[in-house]
Amino acid sequence: MVAGIANGCQQANCALIGGETAEMPGMYAKGDYDLAGFVVGAAERNKLLPDHQKMKTGDPLIALASSGPHSNGFSLIRKVIEISGLNLSDPAPFDQTQTLGQALLTPTRIYVQTLLPLIKAGLVNGLAHITGGGLIENPPRMLPEGLAAEIDHDSWKWPTVFKWLEQTGGISDYEMLRTFNCGIGMLVTVSPEDLSQTLQMLELSGENAFVVGQLQANK
Numbered sequence: 001m002v003a004g005i006a007n008g009c010q011q012a013n014c015a016l017i018g019g020e021t022a023e024m025p026g027m028y029a030k031g032d033y034d035l036a037g038f039v040v041g042a043a044e045r046n047k048l049l050p051d052h053q054k055m056k057t058g059d060p061l062i063a064l065a066s067s068g069p070h071s072n073g074f075s076l077i078r079k080v081i082e083i084s085g086l087n088l089s090d091p092a093p094f095d096q097t098q099t100l101g102q103a104l105l106t107p108t109r110i111y112v113q114t115l116l117p118l119i120k121a122g123l124v125n126g127l128a129h130i131t132g133g134g135l136i137e138n139p140p141r142m143l144p145e146g147l148a149a150e151i152d153h154d155s156w157k158w159p160t161v162f163k164w165l166e167q168t169g170g171i172s173d174y175e176m177l178r179t180f181n182c183g184i185g186m187l188v189t190v191s192p193e194d195l196s197q198t199l200q201m202l203e204l205s206g207e208n209a210f211v212v213g214q215l216q217a218n219k
Helices: 002-012 074-084 100-104 112-120 160-169 173-179 192-204
Strands: 060-065 095-099 126-129 147-151 184-189 209-217
Touching: 002 112, 060 147, 060 192, 074 160, 095 100, 112 184, 112 192, 160 173, 184 209, 192 209
Parallel strands: none
Antiparallel strands: 060 184, 060 209, 126 184, 147 209
16 A cells, blocks of 8 residues: 555656544454545746636647546445446456456556646646536636636547446436546646647647537636
8 A cells, every 4th residue: 555655656747745543343344444645836926826817718638538436426336336246356257367456546647747737837727627616516616706717528538447437327428527537637738739738748848639619618
């Protein structure tokens, strides 16, 4: 577990500075454990994001691909597994090269190393990390009053894991988009004149990035 945390810290270029283990036999059953942590960072006040002053109608929205469900929606995922009758050790129906457990627990992508150069270059106006709340609730958090994210749902294909969850669980498109990232781990909004440079930098960094929409007036 600590090795996994250390690996995540390396990906995010941050330090693991401490930890404490507490045994509470009256609180947890045998084999159970609870893990909690937090991250502290610093930023210059005049460089904080989002930059609402730069955002306007027509600004493009760039998506960065996710690696899977990341760390959200697992109450629903467990229910779908129950409905499917599969075990976590069974081959994933949507990917025979790995077990269902391996596919669903693919580590969450960390975008720090990809995004920092863009931020330092002044190209990013806003970021929306697609976590709990999915593509419905997260994008509005980066936007000023009067603007909304117009996302073209035909601009990318959902990874097969999400198609399997939707079909097996009989889940509506709206509920999928409200619960999961559906293939998009991060949304980036930039000014139109910076779109080409931003996509080029993302491509050079090895990122799977694509335009999925734009900002529009909030109706």
